[in-house]
Amino acid sequence: MDLTKRQELILEIVKAQGPITSEQIAEQLKLTRATLRPDLAILTMAGLLEARPRVGYYFSGKSPNRIVAQRLRRVKVGDIKSVPVVVRDDTSTHSAIITMFLEDVGTLFVVNEQGHLQGVVSRKDLLKVCVGGQDLHKLPIGVVMTRMPNVAMADPDETVWQAAKRLVSHEVDALPVVKPVQGPGGAVRYEVVGRLSKTNIARLFVELGEGD
Numbered sequence: 001m002d003l004t005k006r007q008e009l010i011l012e013i014v015k016a017q018g019p020i021t022s023e024q025i026a027e028q029l030k031l032t033r034a035t036l037r038p039d040l041a042i043l044t045m046a047g048l049l050e051a052r053p054r055v056g057y058y059f060s061g062k063s064p065n066r067i068v069a070q071r072l073r074r075v076k077v078g079d080i081k082s083v084p085v086v087v088r089d090d091t092s093t094h095s096a097i098i099t100m101f102l103e104d105v106g107t108l109f110v111v112n113e114q115g116h117l118q119g120v121v122s123r124k125d126l127l128k129v130c131v132g133g134q135d136l137h138k139l140p141i142g143v144v145m146t147r148m149p150n151v152a153m154a155d156p157d158e159t160v161w162q163a164a165k166r167l168v169s170h171e172v173d174a175l176p177v178v179k180p181v182q183g184p185g186g187a188v189r190y191e192v193v194g195r196l197s198k199t200n201i202a203r204l205f206v207e208l209g210e211g212d
């Protein structure tokens with residue numbers, strides 16, 4: 001967060017002397033209270049200062065970085081996820097490639113007949129089989145995919161920050177957003193309810209940067 005010279009001065013005064021009234025700050029800066037009002041409003045809204053009636057302003061003790069972190073950790077995966085693009089595991093690799101182009105995504109999620117997550121296919125997986133020279137019409141995508149349980153997933157209720165750490169640690173472009181459901185014999189299976197990609201994160205980054 002960029003502060004003006006005057007806002008930085010106000011912050012210094014409040015840090016050193018708070019709680020302090022706006023009249024006292026104005027006096028020290030040789031300004032009127034009216035001139036200071038927008039600056040005090042910005043510093044309070046940004047969470048750097050706190051104001052108490054009849055007591056005055058005091059420093060919140062939070063650094064701008066900590067405030068950004070707090071705001072970031074409030075955003076849930078479910079708030080920013082995109083629509084998932086899924087294909088059945090018996091779909092041909094040729095058809096999966098066409099889907100990837102038509103849907104304009106870099107990652108496809110593979111499900112079985114019951115709609116349960118089986119795996120993930122990325123662009124590089126498809127490039128690899130293309131150079132392999134196999135008959136793509138006959139090769140099911142289920143053979144090409146990275147399969148469960150090796151798929152990194154995200155929960156709609158977890159924070160974007162937690163899920164983003166998983167994107168980074170697994171070095172992948174997207175995570176299927178899933179909800180656990182009962183599978184055969186009581187086993188846990190996953191229903192795909194969304195897609196969290198690096199693009200979602202970049203979009204959120206831009207929004208936070210704009211101060212929205």
Ligand code: ADP
Pocket residue numbers: 106107120121122123124125145146150151152153170171172173174175176
């Ligand atoms: P790209 O192929 O475009 O580099 P990724 O980096 O996402 O895309 O994929 C790299 C490898 O990781 C591929 O083999 C892919 O199948 C696998 N992969 C992609 N997403 C996931 C995920 N969420 N969990 C586990 N593996 C994944």
